[in-house]
Each structure stands twice: as C-alpha cells, then as structure tokens.
Amino acid sequence: MDCCCRVRRPKLVITLFSLFLMKGLKTNQIIVNTFLKCLCYAKRTDKAVNVLLHRMSELGCVPNAFSYNIVLKSFCDYSMSQRALELLQMIAEEGGGCFPDVVAYNTVIHGLFMEGETGKACNLFHEMVQQDVAPSVVTYISIIDALCKARAMEKTELVLWQMVANGAHPDTMTYSCMINGYSTSGRLKEATKLLREMTGRGLIPDIVTCNSFLASLCKLGRSKEAAEFFESMTAKGHKTGYRLIPHFASWVCYRRMLC
C-alpha cells in the first residue's frame, strides 16, 4: 500500500485495502494509517476523517498521534487550516487518551500561518505551551518564517532569543530563514553577522541562502562586496571553511555585477 502511494497510485491502495478487509485479515494502526495517508493523497480528506473518527474503532484500531497528524496535515495542505484547528481542539477535548503532540501543533500552526491566520496561529502557540507541549525547532521556524515575511525582524529576534532560552537550538534552516529575512529587508549587516555566527557553530549555509544574500547585495548596488562574497562562497578558503557549487541564480547575480 505504501509503495502504491509513493508511485502515485492511491486508487490502487483503496482497492488493496478493500481486498484486505474482504479477506478478513486483521488490521493494525500502521496499515490503517498508511490507508489514511493514501486517502489524503487522493484528496479524499473527508473520507479519511470518517475512517479516523468512526471506521478505525470498528476495525479494532484506536487512532494514535500518527493517525490524527496525517489528517491534520492534509487539511493544511489543502488550505483548510480552520478545519485542522477544529479537529485538533476536538482531539484535545475528547481524543480518547491520545492528546495532540508537538507534531500536531506544529502542523496546524504552520497551516494557519500559510493561510495568513497569524492571530489564530499565535493563539495556538500559547495554547500548546499551556498544555505543557514543549515547542520544538520546527515550531519556532514557522513563527520566525512568518515574522520574516512580514519584515518584523525585531520580533523575530525576540522569538530567536526565546527559542534559545527554551533549549531549542537554531539549526541551518532557522539561520536560513533569518538570513533571508534580513537580506530581503535590505539589512545586510545583520545577515552578514548571522552568516558568520552559523559557520562559527559548524553550520554550513546552503546555496539558496547564499544566493538570497548575494541577490540583495546586487540589488543595493554593492557590487564589490557581492563579488567578494561570490568568490568566498565558491572557493573553499580559510575565511568560510566551506565551498558551494553556484546555481544558475548565482551566475545571474555574478553577471549583473560584471555589467
């Protein structure tokens, strides 16, 4: 079933699962969760909700955190984060012993941010803390990314500070979000500082992050610095300690500098 889903044949999975039941074979949580995933992939999220809330218990399988999270993610992927929020609140109230975990909260918080429901996303973040579910790096990245896109860099710094204080260490993706946020805001001094900070911690920026920074340098007409940065990011040296293979976007910037 999982293989059929991976090769984008969800209808085949539905047939397989029907056959499975007809044969009288005993299901387990992993089998039904794989079926849920395929239903969601086939854009049949409502059918998945029905299986989750009614059919699973009839089949002798109690939904677990994976079951709920597969359906929550599907709602969010199809821009129905409000329905995801309602399902999450239902699990919290009557989940039958299965309470929403950090992945459930992260999924819905990210979905709400993606649909511009900033207030609801922030409320849910506070709710998860009240419920003693510790936010992870993924939670903070969703918030940081939303704040960066809103160009609210001061608030982003506060969240980063809170993240570190709570023991969630910024990873490469956290730095990438912030560097891109500063770059697109034209605040290259701060972006440079973060680039240095992350490499100092042994985290290597990826080519897209570097391109974002490079593009901002070019847009601001700082050609000399852009040329120096291009040289340093593409040639392994004592300054950076890493070497990246330029993408087409890098060369576009480089050509612009030459022109």
Place this chain on the structure above:
DNA sequence: TTAGGGTTAG
C-alpha cells in the same frame, strides 16, 4: 518491514 511537522535565491 511499514505511519506524522519546517525555509530561502534568479
């Protein structure tokens, strides 16, 4: 052996 969450460039 098999199930769930995150970003960015031209």
